[in-house]
Amino acid sequence: MRFHREGDCSDILREKVADTTKERAMVKRRWKVSVAAAAAASFSAAASPIHSLDDGCLMHIFSFLTPIPDRYSIALVCHRWRCLVCHPRLWLRVENSIRNMGEPGVFPNLEAAISAARPGDTILIAPGLDHVACNIQIKKPLCLIGGGELPDDTVLTCSRGSESALEFLSTCKITNLMIRAELGCCLLHRSGRLTIEGCILQCEENPLDYLSFPIMSTANGCHAFPQPVKGHGDGVTVARTRIEGGAKAVWTSGNLVLQRVRAIYSRTSIFFWFEVAEQ
C-alpha cells in the first residue's frame, strides 16, 4: 500500500496512506504545493502570513505610518497594499454634517484639516457645502480632492477682502475642485511645485482690481541650494482646468514664466493645460 506510484493516488488511497504521520505530512505538503501553484499567479497568500490579515488589520497598521515617505513607498509593494494604503479611509475629510463629527479624520472646515494633516496626507472635501477659504496657508505637501462627481460640486469660496483662497508654500496637488474668488486670486503660489488637475478657477468677470488673477505666482525658482535634477524646482502645472474671469489667467512676479500652453475650446468654456516654470 505504501509503495504506490506517483500519479496514481486516488483520494481514497491517499486517505489510507495518510495513516502514518510521515505520509500525512507528505500529503499535506503536496496539497499545499498545489494550492500555492493555483494561487501563485495572482495572490501569494501561501507565501506570506501578512496576507492572512484582513483589510481592516492592514489598514490599521498603515495608519501608523507617515504618509511621506512610508505610505508612498509601500503603495508599490503589491496590488492589495496599494488598494488599502490609497483607500479614502486613511484620508482626512472635511465635512460639516453633525453625523460624522467626532469620527477620527473628520474636520468641520478646511483650515482644521490642513493644520491636523501630516506631510503627504490627502484631504477629501465634501461636495455640496459652502466651504470658505480665505488666505489659507499650506506649508506642507498635501493633496486636496473635491469629493463630487464634477469639480463644480465642491466649491471653495474666497470672500472679498482676502488676498487669495489658498496660498501654497509647499509642493501640493489640488484636483476636482472649484475655487471662486470674489476679489483677489484663487491660488497664490509662493514656492514648491503646485499641480492643478481637473479644477475650475473662477475670478471676477470684469475685474476693477488689478490683483484679481486665477493663479498668481511669486516664486523665484532659484534656491539657496542648487536643485539636483532639472525640472524639480518651483513651478505650477495645470491640466484639464477651466479658467474664468480675472485680468489674466496667470500672473507671475518671480522669474517663472508661462510655458507649453494648450487649450481645448468646448461649447461653453475653455480647458487649459500649461506650465509655469523657469525658462
Added chain:
Amino acid sequence: MSTESKEILVGESSQAKPEKKTIVLMASDGDEFVVDVDDITNQSEMIRNLISDMGGTDGLQVPLLNVTAPVLAKLLELFNVSNKNDDDEEVTQKVKELMEAELNMMIDVLGAANYIEATSFFDLSCKVLADKFKGMSVEEVREFLNIECDFTEEELQQIHAENAWAFD
C-alpha cells in the same frame, strides 16, 4: 443579571477573591486553554460581550475557530505580561522582541488579537509592526514580509507618475 453584577464586584475588589473564576478557550485544533475571567475580559471585548450575553461564566467554552494553539498560547502569554504591568512599556518591549524573533507567529497573533477584539493590545502591536518597516524601501518591505511583487513594470511606472507630485 444578579450574577453579572456580582462578577464585576469580584473583579474590582482585587484583595479578597474567594476563588478565581475561569473560562475555557478552545483553539482551532481543539486544544483547551483555561483562563482567568478577569484577565481575559480585561483584554478582549469579544469575550466580555459574550460573557454578558450568556449571563455568566459557568462552564463557558469559547471556540476560537481562527486561532491555532501556538498562536493562542503566545497571545495569552502576552496578555499576562500586559495584565501584570500598568503601563504598556513592558508589553511593548516584549512584542518588539517577538516581532524580531518570530515575525510570522506575531503576525498571526496580531490577527488573533483583532479577532477577539483585544483593542489596546492590537493597537500596540500594529504600531510596533508599522515601526518595523518605517523608513524601509519597497524592496526591503517586500523582503522583510516575504511579499511577492505582483505589479508589472508599466503599472509601477504609472504609480510613480501618479505620486510624482509629492516628491521634490
